Amino acid sequence: MPDYNLSYFYVFVFFAVGAFVVGALMTVSRIIAPRRPTPEKLRPYESGEEPIGQAWGRYPIHFYVFALLFVVFDVEVIFLFPWAVIFASLGWYGIVEMGVFIAILVVGLVYAWKKDALSWY
Amino acid sequence: MDFIAPLIFVILAAIVVAGGLAVVLLPRITGSALSMGLSFLGMAGLFALLGAETIAFFQVLIYVGAITVLILYGVMLTGVAPAGADRRLFFQKQAGWALVPLKFVGVVATVFALSFQSNVVQQPGGDLEPLANAVFRDYAFPFEVASVLLLAAMIGAIALVKRGDD
């Protein structure tokens, strides 16, 4: 059995290494690469057209529905992981329990489907 | 080797608190969103340090992977709204800043009151199965109610977003 603290020390170190590698690559590139900015280069690339206004504006909000549904199903997932590990010992009780849970969420999915919220235009 | 755990604790706590402060203090909303994600990540580290590994990764999955993305979606869809005139209720800002010294008093008091003897007793890892048994055996009813809550949230939010779309 691997030691708990040591395991997560590994995880910690790997995160640090990931960040370090990106930093190192950028630094090397910054040292080696030339930098000759011109006004044309520094303009946002919009297929050669002169950009009109900023990109940070208002966008249609129905894109938000997908993020919303994802959050709900993600929360379902955090219950599924522990359930999958012990469902054999729970037996039929566990099946019914999770069945009711999923069925209630599927009602929401069906509602979204009927409201035509699941199509991306 | 006894100094490593406190050292990591201090690093993570600094990330959490600095991230939280940045959420409140940074003027730009994207800055706030990103530092919120950082703070959540540090919090996951603290959970792992406590030995609650399952909670730690649930934290990453839900808070960093889902809620931060959701909030960034909100930011992207509303854009950078032009700041209006400062018309808040007159006591709001003062009350907010008055909380700050209060907070430090509270923190210092809790540290002194609690930190001297009691060490956290840590069972090394393996908190998945006790947790699963607790949720699905002892707390089965709240578990089902949670799904109803999620359903209500889902339907309510979809109705809000889709209203006036057509």
Add this chain to the structure above:
Amino acid sequence: MLSVPLGWFIAVSSALFFIGAAGVLVRRNAVVILMCVELMLNAANLALVAFSRRLSDATPRGSVFVIFTFVIAAAEVAVGLAIVLAAYRNQPTVEVDEIHELKG
């Protein structure tokens, strides 16, 4: 083994909670206010997990509570943002004091 006192965790938790509370009062952007509410929930989670690990029962009640807090946080932020976005469509602002009209 690990030697971080319980009090340290509680201190971080209370600090984060107060930062969140101050943010809710000080900031006017509705999305930032939602973020601050999430920070407060997170602070409560830390305290719950810390006490749960300290007591080390057979059933980790604190951790179970945290899982249900995740559910509530997700539901809260989903509906909260939907309200902000719906209000934004009527009146393009996310500043809470300027949203006067709640009727669609």
Add this chain to the structure above:
Amino acid sequence: MSPPGVLVPGPFGIDPLVWVVLRLLIAVLLVVGLIFNGALLQILMERKLQAWAQDRVGPYHVGPWGLLQTFADALKLIGKEDVRSRFTDAAFFLTAPAITFTPMVAAWVVIPFAPGVQGIDINIGLLYLSSLGAMGVLGIVIAGWASNNKYSLIGGLRSAGQLISYEVPQILSLVTVVLLAGSLQLTKIATAQPGLQLNLFILPAAFLTYFIAALAETNRTPFDLPEAESELVAGYLTEYSGMRWGTFLALTEYGNVTIVSSIMTTLWLGGWNGPLVDQAPILGVLWFTLKVYVIIVAFMWIRLTLPRFRIDQLMNFCWKVLIPLTLTNLFVTATLKVALPAPWDLIAIGILNWGLVAAFIVLIPRLQRRRLERLRERLRTERERTLAPTA
């Protein structure tokens, strides 16, 4: 190598305390080396395969058979000017590649190459990998936002929508495997498939759904909308250039492909299991790598064959086909597992899963055709109405 413990002595009688540090160092160096070499090798492989399929030669100038082509490309990328437009949100523009790259590196720590040849073997390995996969989305959203370019922002919105949507069926397929293995620990899942009793034969439907979702998660064709060349310039990558682009696209994308292939190998193909592994455990590394590369070649094959989805087709497919399918599969598998005694449950699950795969393959084209016919019908009636002489 032995699993890391506080007091495990290393090979050749190395002091335990030294070995702990040394082992970590070896792991870090190996992983960084593997990421870089993997990207170089896979890009070359992909180009050669594409050339072969399209009856071309492919890269052949640099080195024998063009073997050094990707090295030259990498050197060029590092030495290239890094343009950043004036209106970008500087801090986020710079951190976005790091946010996608770091979780990818951290995921390597749990990949089980062979018994003992693994960074760490945490007992919730699958949960760890899923949560890291969720983190990568953040970098893409931030990149899209920070560029302050309309193409980037729409690309970022689209990619985020795609990535978060496909994450749901991906994790649901993983959970289906966990039902049989009863553990989230990767080594336990791998050893739960002795001999030819591979999960691939028992749970092919879960494999299929995971494979599709993994294609979408790693932005490979037919799901490479985030970087759709024709409609959105380069999506969220439009404003990125030089090494920042290299980190984002080349390193992270190919690293992620390797990660998902390793997950598929461990969960469905028995991990390091293969002939002669019991005699020489180090042979497991060979089998593992071989299986991983078979899946990677399958990814490339699909890229060669299939055209790209449209964004609405993609989202429809995820929410209306893939998620109901994975939910059904998960639920039916669990029910059969509880209902039937030991050897029969696996057989029943296997039969049912193959049935699901068959239904998927038969029904999808049929549904598509029906939809197309409905659309044609509507167009025809509309045309008749407009052409009809007005009274």
